[in-house]
Amino acid sequence: MPKIKLDNCIFCMKCVQDCPSDSIDIQTGIIASTCIHCGHCVAICPQSTIFPDVDTIHPLNASTITPEEFETLSAGLRSCRNYQKKEVPIELLMSLVENIKHYPSASNKRPLKITIVNTPGNVQKLNDRTYNLLKKTVDLAISPVISAFIRAFVPSIDIRELQQYKKRLLEKEKTNHSIICHSAPAVLLFHGPVSKYSMSEADANIWATYTSLYAKTLGLGTCFIGFIVKAFERNKKLRKDFSLPKNHTVFAALTVGYPNVKYKNETSREKPQIFIM
Numbered sequence: 001m002p003k004i005k006l007d008n009c010i011f012c013m014k015c016v017q018d019c020p021s022d023s024i025d026i027q028t029g030i031i032a033s034t035c036i037h038c039g040h041c042v043a044i045c046p047q048s049t050i051f052p053d054v055d056t057i058h059p060l061n062a063s064t065i066t067p068e069e070f071e072t073l074s075a076g077l078r079s080c081r082n083y084q085k086k087e088v089p090i091e092l093l094m095s096l097v098e099n100i101k102h103y104p105s106a107s108n109k110r111p112l113k114i115t116i117v118n119t120p121g122n123v124q125k126l127n128d129r130t131y132n133l134l135k136k137t138v139d140l141a142i143s144p145v146i147s148a149f150i151r152a153f154v155p156s157i158d159i160r161e162l163q164q165y166k167k168r169l170l171e172k173e174k175t176n177h178s179i180i181c182h183s184a185p186a187v188l189l190f191h192g193p194v195s196k197y198s199m200s201e202a203d204a205n206i207w208a209t210y211t212s213l214y215a216k217t218l219g220l221g222t223c224f225i226g227f228i229v230k231a232f233e234r235n236k237k238l239r240k241d242f243s244l245p246k247n248h249t250v251f252a253a254l255t256v257g258y259p260n261v262k263y264k265n266e267t268s269r270e271k272p273q274i275f276i277m
């Protein structure tokens with residue numbers, strides 16, 4: 001629990017007003033167990049007299065990123081599928097992961113753990129297991145019995161397109177041994193317990209998105225790999241092979257490495273449809 005040192009308190013009530021769980025009794029200096037440890041009280045106290053339950057007080061620097069700079073950063077952030085054959089130092093990967101302490105999580109529950117896969121053997125294993133599961137899934141979908149069922153009940157899935165996709169995959173695998181991981185030197189797995197009521201998937205995608213932005217500022221490229229998420233979802237053995245805690249699955253996977261490509265122009269993309277009510 002954060003600690004309030006009342007000696008320095010000027011009773012400005014800022015902490016009380018900013019607390020999302022109404023947990024602060026400033027008269028007694030007691031914080032109730034309903035506290036979600038979000039640290040707003042620590043962040044807002046003008047006297048720096050509320051101390052966090054982990055770490056110490058760090059004064060916040062004013063952001064110097066302009067809207068134009070953020071727009072430029074966003075425009076330049078592309079999925080990287082072509083990496084240099086160069087290891088990313090573990091210290092750099094650790095700094096990516098350490099910055100996650102700043103990223104939000106539903107109710108500040110922070111149920112996720114991160115696994116850094118960065119040995120060539122393990123990245124290849126992750127690639128091959130995921131690729132084999134993908135091929136099995138496609139094979140099943142295009143098999144005569146299942147495809148008849150799909151044609152009848154899910155007409156939006158185009159079986160012919162899947163058959164072509166399978167053909168293209170088999171052609172590609174002759175020369176490409178990293179169809180899933182794009183020969184990246186490292187993959188970050190964002191995993192957490194499977195639960196009907198948690199918002200771990202949203203947390204993971206938010207953490208991975210912030211991580212990809214931060215990685216870009218460090219000169220690193222990233223790519224979300226949904227195939228890995230689906231593979232972990234469907235295959236318990238894979239969870240065991242990558243030493244995930246019991247009941248955990250991967251909610252987001254991000255390849256990381258030094259990019260081997262540079263983009264000159266912005267992409268042309270549709271804006272989302274916007275409604276104003």
Ligand SMILES: Cc1cc2nc3c(=O)[nH]c(=O)nc-3n(C[C@H](O)[C@H](O)[C@H](O)COP(=O)(O)O)c2cc1C
Pocket residue numbers: 077078079080081223224225226227228
């Ligand atoms: C949730 C999610 C899952 C994705 N899964 C994959 C994947 O499995 N393999 C891949 O190569 N790209 C994957 N991507 C990357 C998208 O294909 C990519 O974002 C999209 O084509 C737009 O290109 P850009 O990221 O360069 O702007 C994924 C992206 C998201 C957001």
